[in-house]
Amino acid sequence: MGPSGETEDSRLGDAAYYAVAIAAGGVVGAIGTIFHLAVDRIGTWPSVLSGGFGERGLLLMVVMALIAAAMVMVSVLIVRTYAPEAAGSGVQEIEGALEGLRPVRWKRILPVKFFAGLLALGSGLVAGREGPTIHMGASVCQAASEWLRLSTRDTRGLLAAGAAAGLAAAFNAPLAAILFVIEETRRQFPYGLRTYTAVILASVTSAIVTEGIAGVGPDMQIDVPDMPLLFLPAFVGLGVILGGVGVLFNAVLIQALDLARTIGLRWSFYIVPAAVGLTIGVLLIVRPEATMGGEALAVTLAGERLPLLVIAGIVVIRFVMTMASYSTGVPGGIFAPILALATAIGVLYGTSLGAVMTLPEGALAALAVAAMGGLFSATVRAPLVGMVLVAELTGAYSVLVPVILTCVFANVVAEALGGKPIYEVLLDRTLRLAGQTPPPPAALAADGSEPIGGWDQRERKG
Template identity: 65%
Template sequence: MGDTAYYIVAILVGAVTGVIGTLLHLGVDTLLHWPKALHRVIDDLVDVSVPQAILIAGGAAALAVVLSVWITRTFAPEAGGSGVQEIEGAMEGRREVRWRRVLPVKFCGGLLALGSGLVVGREGPTIHMGASVAQAASETLGLPVRETRGLLAAGAAAGLAAAFSAPLASILFVIEETRRQFPYCLRTYTAVMLASVTSGIVTEELTGRRPFMFVSVPELPLAALPAFVGLGIVLGIVGVGFNRSLVWSMDRALAFGRRTSFYIIPAVVGFVVGILLIVLPFATMGGEQLAVSLMSENLPLAMMALAVFIRFIMTMASYATGVPGGIFAPILALATAIGLLYGLVLDAALPYLLPAGALPSGALPALAVAAMGGLFSATVRAPLVGVVLIAELTGDYNAFVPAIVTCLFANLVADRLGGRPIYEVLLERTLRLAGEAPPVPPASERRQIGGWDQR
């Protein structure tokens, strides 16, 4: 296939992925109105008490989660969780993208899981579906292995662009995250760019041209940068703990499911999520809009600490259910809460540490925005993507330098603590469960830095 034809295929993959990703996005947004609809129904039924209403909400969410898990386990077990590690495995030739079953299961299962209120992100399904569209095109056209793997990367980038309307970060994500697997050349790199940009254009045409998480951050003095160094250090520690806790929760849920039933934990988690949707909404859902609303709600320190704690727990529990869903969005929401909590603690402590010490005006939203990139860097270990992603998501560049500082130190601290990229760890776990040995890159392609393999 000539270059022009290959580029046209990449554009078509991006366009189709943009449409599918947007349909999932809009479908989830529509389904998440069900708690309000339940309120209206209950208001019309005078014989239904508040406790009964809460139990109804819990039962509805539990049913949706269990159904999502059943669809996934029955028809496409590889569609559970995030799709990133599956795509990386396919680009290494260790996993197969069975697009005929992954596409419908990822869409329907993701719609149920995200619509139930679970703390999972929509980017996992869209990335996997984008790669599935690419696999379908590759099989139809009979593309060779190298071109197929390049198109898989293009489809994954298009999926991320559809989820967050962030085409530049999507391109960088493929290059930085799949540095070991991506068959880099002008042809494949151009295909990734074309697919990502096309998906972003389609998404904007269908949903409107606006930053996905618009935030306005005032300019900060350079004297405030040490606060972001400290934030990066904190997030580096949290990121390593996040990754280890995520894998631990998945292993415990799998062991419990093998001993009893794979549907008990999803039912319990779904029931709890349904209750929290009514009594404590900020503890539920992927968290894209929560990250924005937290910056304007001015929650007290104790409530922000509760938000951090419960978002962390619910992220672990939700992902361990095995539904189709990603961790990008939950990471961003959790990071926002951590950044705000860090700012509140720092603001309370500064008067005791420095004469007339206080955070400058506008520091709290800047810390929240920088924290999103910082925690992403510490968990995914892609600091450049973290910086660009936050800039595209929020549409604000005043926090650009503080975000770079935060991402840099978060990445360095996570590296020093032996933290590894979460998708690399998840791929190794997937291969281990499938009875395969994890991939080991050649020594010529890596250098060891605190346990992190870098090209």
């Protein structure tokens, strides 16, 4: 053991450690951007197929349903065969790894997350690309850590840096990615100048590479004018509503996962993916707004004035399909679906207000943007990340104060209702199903370097 209590693994100097973080960030940025562009490309198959049919009849619907179902089922097959831990977002897996409770088996996670994720997201499922990129980003850094034989503390710092770089690549939002580590992994991250600087360098490098490949600019550009001060109470009300919706979202998501698992254990694990895939294939024709991650939908909704009942229908169907898609067990995140659902709720709220009062110019767009941050805050329970993520995604810095109000009140209401952060709940569920329990906070050393009962200790003994 060294003087700091760490193992005798290699401990790089600060300059070398930062160089590794920069290099890893560049690799993650390239992988994440290629993944993003590939998802966009493969996601065009419904329009290509539709163009090959003279009219949108029953035959087209059947063919699209079968193709979507096949893509989802193959994705599930790859995950279940080669890397079960690649299912879902992956954020909870990284948090578990930072606590020493979950291994990051990068050799199988990287290919499975990439190719199974392409099939899942390309099929039209309501899932986001950010989950896979975060998990792949951490896997790249795990590979570097093993190659360099870094200490436990340095490895965990680099894992967090890789996860942040993945988020930066997914949304071109480096500041939100840095804050995500600070706020979301505050219980696990081994804070220090060295590890914190590595997170910053990896995130910024990833964003630079992303912009170099895909171009510069917000991923979801929405033009919003300044809101009058007298309209600020509307954002407080929106935050209160979203606080309740966030708690409901988290509870139903866990129930959907448990129901899908029960069905899988009783009959077959492919029943739910097949059913959801068939449904997605049909919806790609009859209700395309109910499919895909939803980034484009969010921008469209914020700029259109749709009838109240139409918006309400979009809210309901997006909520249901988000739950159904995530329960299939494919690689996919929930950030993007949350943002799209929130936009619909914000527009629904604004349209309802417009029926009883005169709204200021651009109010619907402002409420849509604020709702993104509010629902994110209520589900992920990271309000600071929600504020900054929305600003970087949309470029709508003019409504920063309304966004802050919405995020704060959504977070407060979610806390008052007893809601827990979704990734904390997902991690607890993962550990419970694996027969593990997280250690109490006192079981971790002050620097997070020596977990009790962690996977790294078991591997060293082995």
